[in-house]
Amino acid sequence: MIYLNNAATSYPKPLSVQDAMLDxxxxxxxNPGRSVDSLTGKADDVVNHTRFLAAKMFGISNPNHVIFTSSATEALNIAILGTLKSxxxxxxxxxxxxxxxxPLYHLETQEGVRVTKIPMDPIKGVDPDDIVAAITDDTKLVCLTHxxxxxxxxxDIAEIGDICHKKNVRFLVDASQSAGTHPIHMDSMNIDLLAMPGHKGLMGPSGTGLLCIGDHVDPALLxxxxxxxxxxxxxxxYQPIDLPxxxxxxxxxxxxxxxLGAGIRFINETGMDNIFVHESFxxxxxxxWLSDIPSITIYGNLDATQKGAVLSINIDGMDPVDVAMILDTSFEIAVRPGLHCAPDAHRTIGTIDIGGTIRISPGYFTTAEEIHAFIDAMKEISE
Ligand SMILES: Cc1ncc(COP(=O)(O)O)c(C=O)c1O
Known part of the structure; x- marks a missing residue:
């Protein structure tokens, strides 16, 4: 199987991740924090070490500000529902x-929170000037995908972080597609809350996620x-104020x-820049190669250094699900078709009414030979 669906979850996981889980x-x-015996102490050590590694990777000084969640979704829900009120x-x-x-729709319809959606250009991203123009006295949160x-x-999360910092508005970044491949330093980028899965770029297993809370954020206000x-x-x-x-x-x-801790160690040992260079290549x-196939439409930036390792395409006149099924059954290639849980993004690129796109997302363990095999398959299907 050629696995090109790392944006859903990374696969395979490094052997060191599998070993650490078994160990x-x-x-x-x-059960961490639940007794004083040595077995509990070992569980405490595992948890504390991963907290320390994550704090170091994401530029916060207090490891207790790293919160373990079950997914990016849970981390985003804490950040959004915990910040906003009527x-x-x-x-x-x-x-x-x-x-x-x-979560924002829930708050808008049930709690009277006002939501402004700034246009995100599929090539250039959000224009920071649009954020400046949209901030009002009532703005409590800017929440953007990296x-x-x-x-x-x-x-450009550093520039938008700077704007939020100057305007005293909390900045939440969804790093689901960037954590582990793109350097993120919360303190110097003025990010207050950083949500991410543990099971994608960080190479950890399913059922893991992180919410990193800026050193200066007052937990009483979240x-x-x-x-x-x-x-x-x-x-x-009542629920303790102390973190975590x-x-x-x-x-x-x-x-x-x-x-997850072993995944972060793997990234540190391999070098995040080496991972980025490989995926970008x-x-x-x-x-x-796909640009040369006339019946294929590519959405977004054509310069790999200016984007993440996620690509959406379509073959003229073909349903993305049909293409993905042919790739699976005839070529043993895994991609993801459809809306990818992001219907607004498909409204933005004009694919909401044609069943979305075919999404291809290579990972660190993908080889150039596998990409060649995928391109040959796409040529054959489009012919
Ligand atoms: C941009 C983005 N945000 C949030 C999520 C949700 O991640 P999880 O499945 O870990 O909750 C994903 C996963 O696909 C994502 O790509």
Whole structure:
């Protein structure tokens, strides 16, 4: 199987990730924070080490500001629902994932939150001047994707972070398609909240995600969305304010967190820049070769260095699902067809009424030979 669906989840996972998960199951079987025995201590160590690695990777000094979640979706829900209340205004873009648009739709229709969607250009991204123009006295949050999961389009998050910082508006970045491949430094980029999956670019397993909270963000001003046992401050009737406990009720996914830590170590050892260079090289191959097939439409930027490793295309007159099924059954190639949980992005690129696109997303373990095989398959199908 040639796997070109890394934007959904990365595959395969490094062997060190698999080993770390097995080791956690075999020798770190305690429940972190729930006792004083050595098995619990080992589970604590696994969790604390991954927190430390994530804090270092994303430019925050306090590892307790790294919150473990089950997915990017949960991290985004904490950040969005925890920040906004009735009467607030939020700015977002026209190319967000449903993990952003659905919580915002809920707040808009149920709580009277005002939502402004700034146009995101499929090639250039959001124009920072549009953010400046949209900010009002009521604006409490700017919430943007770093890289579109449909077209790979990139936003200039450092410049937009600077604007939010100057206007004193909280800045939430959805790093689902950039964490692990693009350097993100929360402090120097003025990012207040950073949400991401652990199971894509960070190479961790399914069921992992992170919400990184800026060192300066006051947890009293970010409400939790789930409440319960934290293993500490059990005498309190209310949810503790202290991090990470405020947002981590319930038993943590220790094997998953062990795998996520090993994924981050793998990236550190390999070099994030080497991962980017490899994926970008494969993406440029795709862009150059697919551009030569007349019946193929490519959406977004044709320069791989200016985008993430996510590409949307269509073959004239063919349903994306049919193409994906032919790729699977006749060529053993996995891609993703459809709307990719981001209908607004398809409204933006004009593919909402034609069943979306065929999305191709190579990863670090994809080879040039596999890209060649994919291009040959696309030539054959389009002929
Ligand atoms: C841009 C973006 N945001 C959010 C998500 C949701 O991630 P998860 O499946 O980890 O909740 C995805 C996953 O496809 C994504 O691509």
């Amino acid at each position: 956690a199951l075999q020798s770190s079987g305690g 009467g607030d205004h939020v700015i977002t873009s026209t190319m967000e994932h449903n993990s952003v648009t659905r 890289i579109s999961n449909v077209t790979g389009t990139m936003n 409400n939790p969305i789930k409440f319960g046992g934290t293993g500490v401050q059990s005498e309190l009737p 406990f405020r947002y981590e009720s319930g038993t943590l996914n220790v094997p998953g967190i062990a795998g 494969l993406m440029q191959m795709l862009l150059d």
